[in-house]
Amino acid sequence: RKEVEQDPGPFNVPEGATVAFNCTYSNSASQSFFWYRQDCRKEPKLLMSVYSSGNEDGRFTAQLNRASQYISLLIRDSKLSDSATYLCVVNPPTYKYIFGTGTRLKVLA
Amino acid sequence: GAVVSQHPSWVICKSGTSVKIECRSLDFQATTMFWYRQFPKQSLMLMATSNEGSKATYEQGVEKDKFLINHASLTLSTLTVTSAHPEDSSFYICSASMERGVKETQYFGPGTRLLVL
Numbered sequence: 617r618k619e620v621e622q623d624p625g626p627f628n629v630p631e632g633a634t635v636a637f638n639c640t641y642s643n644s645a646s647q648s649f650f651w652y653r654q655d656c657r658k659e660p661k662l663l664m665s666v667y668s669s670g671n672e673d674g675r676f677t678a679q680l681n682r683a684s685q686y687i688s689l690l691i692r693d694s695k696l697s698d699s700a701t702y703l704c705v706v707n708p709p710t711y712k713y714i715f716g717t718g719t720r721l722k723v724l725a
Numbered sequence: 726g727a728v729v730s731q732h733p734s735w736v737i738c739k740s741g742t743s744v745k746i747e748c749r750s751l752d753f754q755a756t757t758m759f760w761y762r763q764f765p766k767q768s769l770m771l772m773a774t775s776n777e778g779s780k781a782t783y784e785q786g787v788e789k790d791k792f793l794i795n796h797a798s799l800t801l802s803t804l805t806v807t808s809a810h811p812e813d814s815s816f817y818i819c820s821a822s823m824e825r826g827v828k829e830t831q832y833f834g835p836g837t838r839l840l841v842l
Contacts (some may be wrong), residue, residue, distance in 0.1 A: 648829070659818050659833040660769065703768070713759070713820075713831055717768040 617642050620706050622716035630724050633694050637719045639704030640686045648707040649687045651678055653700045654718065660703055664689070694723045728752050729821050731834035739842055744806045746837045748819030754799035755821035759831060760792070763816040775802050809841045 622639045629635045641649075648667055652660035664671060666687050670679035677690040691698055704716035728751040736744050748758055757776050761769040773794050775781040781794035793805040802821075806813055816838055820831040 650830070657816075657838075659836045661833070662830065665830065707829065711829060712771055712774065713769075715768040715770075 619643060619708075619714045620704055620716040622704050622719050624717055624719060626720040626722050628722045628724055629694055631694055631696060633723075634690065634692045635694055635721065636688055636690045637702055637704075637721075638686050638688050639706075639716050639719075640684075641704075641706045641714075642685070643706070643708040643714075644682075644685060646706045646708045649678075649680060650705040650707070650713075651676075651687075651689050652703040652705055654703055655700050663702070691721075694721075696723050696725060699723045727823075727830075727832040729755075729819065729832050729834040731819055731837050733837060734835060735838040735840075737840045737842065738809060740810050741808055742841075744809055744839060746804045746806075746817055746819075746839075748802045748804070748821070748834050750800045750821040750832075753821075753823055755802075756799070756824060757822050758796060758802040759820045759822075760794060760802075760804050761818045761820065763818060763836075769818060772804075806839065809839070811841045814839055814841045 619642050651663040653663045654660045664678045666678040666680050675692045679688045699722050701718040701720050703718045706714045730749045732747045760772045763769045772787045773781045773783045775794050775796040777796045777799050783789045796802045818836040820833045822829045822831045
């Protein structure tokens with residue numbers, strides 16, 4: 617089993633739609649979790665940190681389910697500019713980021 | 726705040742050349758810097774972790790004599806790809822963090838694209 621697993625997609629959704637991604641992790645001792653956004657041929661940029669029960673930032677909501685060992689990202693009212701690859705990142709007790717392979721999102725006009 | 730720069734942004738070189746990439750934290754002191762490599766359509770893979778003034782810790786399978794890392798100060802780390810070969814062509818990204826532990830957040834540089842001919 618991979619340490620961090622994501623559905624690679626692509627998820628093609630119309631503008632205004634709500635879309636959700638899940639990410640599972642294998643190390644139950646992991647303490648911190650992040651969602652990063654990576655545009656084509658660019659570096660990852662921090663979208664949200666997920667430390668406890670989750671958090672919300674505008675149209676973006678991240679949730680953590682420790683019992684099932686997954687985190688989710690919900691994007692409401694999708695914009696064309698949301699098109700990107702969303703990387704799930706887990707920080708296990710070794711304090712080294714473990715990246716998922718990313719989920720590609722394409723928002724269509 | 727939390728800006729990380731990398732230089733150069735892209736390099737094209739001949740096989741056998743050594744290439745040096747700089748990573749700088751511009752507005753904070755980085756306790757730790759990380760070097761990643763990303764091949765097309767793959768995820769970022771950690772190559773090594775570097776702390777100022779000490780030797781870098783390399784991930785399994787990464788040759789330390791091939792990828793030399795120097796962390797001269799709290800704001801500068803360098804990665805030198807020695808005797809580069811075409812299979813070293815990749816997107817190299819550094820990141821820097823202000824604190825270790827549960828609340829550590831890594832800030833990424835813009836990356837360096839290396840093409841070895």
